[in-house]
Amino acid sequence: MHHPEEMPERLARFLDARTGRKAVVASYEPMIGGYSRLMARAEVEWADGSRQTLVLRGDPPPGKAMMDTDRAVEWALLSSLSASGAIDMADALHFDESGESLGTRCIVLEFVEGRSLQSLLNDIEPAAGYGHHVFDLVDTMARVHSIEPATVGDSLARPSDWESYIDTLIDRFVVAESGHVESNPFLRYVAGWLRANKPAPLPLRLVHSDFQPANIMVEPTGKHRVIDWELAHIGDPREDIGYYNVYSSSSGPNLLMTDPESFLARYRERTGFGEDAVNLATLGYFSSLAAVTVYSQVLAGAGAMARGLNSGILTTYTLNALSIGHANFMAGCVVPTA
């Protein structure tokens, strides 16, 4: 994938080896929009005359990744989710685990016809309102959070209980700070605040961890398919609500904040979670806590660049996301009163 001009031939050989069917790659184009992985779209003509559109999702060259995640873990998760049918997603078809065939570790996925929810929302005049998209988004989020840990088997680590899981999550602020090239008082402060203000627990479920409208493909029928699972883990489902709120506050529109009470009520109705655990206060708490997964990855990329181990525009460009994270941490940590 690092040399697009070689890819039609390499991909054809790879597909031939994996499927036993002759394929000609009629076109191959890098795709825009993926921040952490290289993405490309390929049009394939099979020997029987059928055509298929594929999406390739591979690792950037060494030292060029803004975050470090494991394609083998992602492939295992995608495979178990595909097999379970628990959520509509782009079907995972093949995996070049060694990277020898496609030039980098790469997952080959089914192409989803349609547009991203972000693209659809961008076309809507805010004054007109976002109509069915609001509850469609809630329902998709609720579907993800209805997936119990057993559904994904051993593909993801399974925390033993909510309390220790939340402690581990909070500790990631401290770990991120201590491993970084410079001090960061925001992280130490927010970790202390989160420890002192834990909310009511919820059952641990599948958490997407980058739940935002650019990662939801909407088919012409309106059906949602969730993509980009590289940061998914078993955790507290409210992480996705908080992350969505944080992300959409900086790259809107924020469908939650158009009417938060009704958004959360719909979410409770769809998941069966109680109001003691899903409310405006826990939204604020998880808006601080949830961003740590992506934040710590971006921070690690910045640290690697400072140490001379990483380069690339995505690393420097996303430094600003860290500042947005700091603002959200502070907003979520309610100022004490006398």
Added chain:
Amino acid sequence: MLTRPTTDQIILDLRRELLDTIDPAVEAAPVKIVIQMMENVLRNCAERAAHEIAWMREESTAMVDYARRVIDTISSTPTIDATLAAHDAGPRESLHLDDVSAVYSLAGHCFSAALEHAVATGHLELHLAARAILDLRLEHENRIKGEWAFVGRA
């Protein structure tokens, strides 16, 4: 050395060339997105070049003063003592960027240790004073960031 045009002026001029000369000549969508990102990073760099040493010095002073205030008001801890000693041994007189950045980081450790102690003892006034310092840092970060949103994510 030549100081005018200043570094931030030069960077902003490069940004103008990028937008006025290079961007119109480019058709590939992925490259156009990289140009948008570069435009943003160049703005960030211009703002940093203009102010970062002054801002780091201002915040460093505030953070170390805060740590000493916590000691005077509540008490010290071994961690606060150790971080203050490390800070005091740092290259505090130098105005070279690398040194100012190093001292800024050391001051941050002093501040974090003192803040944690103040919060743990429930001292509201010192807690609020610490938040004011964090707000100052955030204000500087926001000035560097300027207008920003994820480009090319639709």
